[in-house]
Amino acid sequence: MSSDTLDPANLEAIFKAYDVRGTVPDQLDDELARLTGTAFVLVTGAPTVVVGHDMRPSSPGMAQAFAEGATRAGADVVMIGLASTDQLYFASGHLGHAGVMFTASHNPAQYNGMKMCRAGAQPVGKETGLLEIRDMVALHATTGATMVSDDVTPGTISEQDVLGAYADHLLTLAPVRGRRLKVVVDAGNGMAGLTAPVVFDRIGADQVELVPMYFELDGSFPNHEANPIEPENVADLQKRVLEVGADVGLAFDGDADRCFLVDERGRAVSPSTLTALIAARELAKEPGATVIHNLITSRGVPELVAELGGTAVRSRVGHSFIKATMAETDAIFGGEHSGHFYFRDFWRADSGMLAALHALAALAESDGTLSELLARYERYPASGEINSTVADQAAVLRLLEEQYAGAEGVELDHLDGLTVTHADWWFNVRASNTEPLLRLNAEGKDEATMTEIRDAVLSTIRSN
Structure with a gap:
């Protein structure tokens, strides 16, 4: 009898757009990890899989179970042990193997999850194999269908330190x-x-x-x-x-x-500002290169990229979209306002540590403080992401579109949620994939403009 974690409704809930994430043990357990390991190898055809895990109590057991499932499907497994997610991406790129990282990132302690990639840290998301993995696990759980025939020779498990x-x-x-x-x-x-x-x-x-x-x-x-x-x-x-x-x-x-x-004054730095700094450094290295930014990044980023002779390309929010766009455009760098930073020279993967090193390198080379260094990159006041609980997300988005469609000097687009752009301001409202929330980001030419558009949009969102 299958555990509750293998119920199709649960699998539907925890297999997200670009990873697997849920609470332990009711949504995610060792049995599910083991079957996912088998399905991962069968869907991707990976001959070898690198497996890493974070410090959550459930992570080592799940990583071991996944490895057992992967070897059952004939793949060899290289265990790198405790690791950061970008360390797992490094291992995938450096060793040339597919990979999986057991982590729930910033989620609270009761959560865990899996971030998967093909060789070279190429992401596995809902459009690149993740749903096939889910469906294979569900088919086995509901019908007892055999995933691997008895004549498959199991792979081996080894360990390697890549830190x-x-x-x-x-x-x-x-x-x-x-x-x-x-x-x-x-x-x-x-x-x-x-x-x-x-x-x-x-x-x-x-x-x-x-x-x-x-x-x-x-x-x-x-x-x-x-x-x-x-x-x-x-x-x-x-x-x-x-x-x-x-x-x-x-x-x-x-x-x-x-x-x-x-910064040295104790002030939090906007991720858009760090995006602009790193973009400037990468463009100095490769003039005319392409830089990706997601649609909630400050408009100061594409402005700076253009001023420096580069090409700015806008993307949806989410690492699978950023990485795909980077691959299509051969972009040298990509930044998200959520604090994810992607580097072509790091297999187009995101690395918090590499972003930090860019900031330290720029600061060490300068004569002034961090706030002085960043002043040229901080151009417009922003609201930050504001979440509102909304029962009918689609209805509120339609209402906002009706309010702003046809307004003078306003453009609308639907690349990711609803973005409304004016010469003096812009805002984006997106629905959460996992919760009944709408996420608002707004920016204005000055503080008063930003506050006015932020409050107007929030009033509409929260009165419905």
């Missing part, structure tokens, strides 16, 4: 040289607590003084949620930066694929 090679590779892409910096790093008890010490050791104490915060790996997140996009989760870092007189603070999410900055 040092990962750190070395990142520092070839963004070497930190120049004046010595004092850097506070808040790992949030997540995987940056493993990767940051190795990376910073290779930079050298003569170049960087590291002030660690919450480096102990603890999937219960005893200090704060490992989700730095929420202001309350960077409050400790902001305080510490001021206390020690640091040049910069870095905050990572639970699986360390996202990074957020705090």
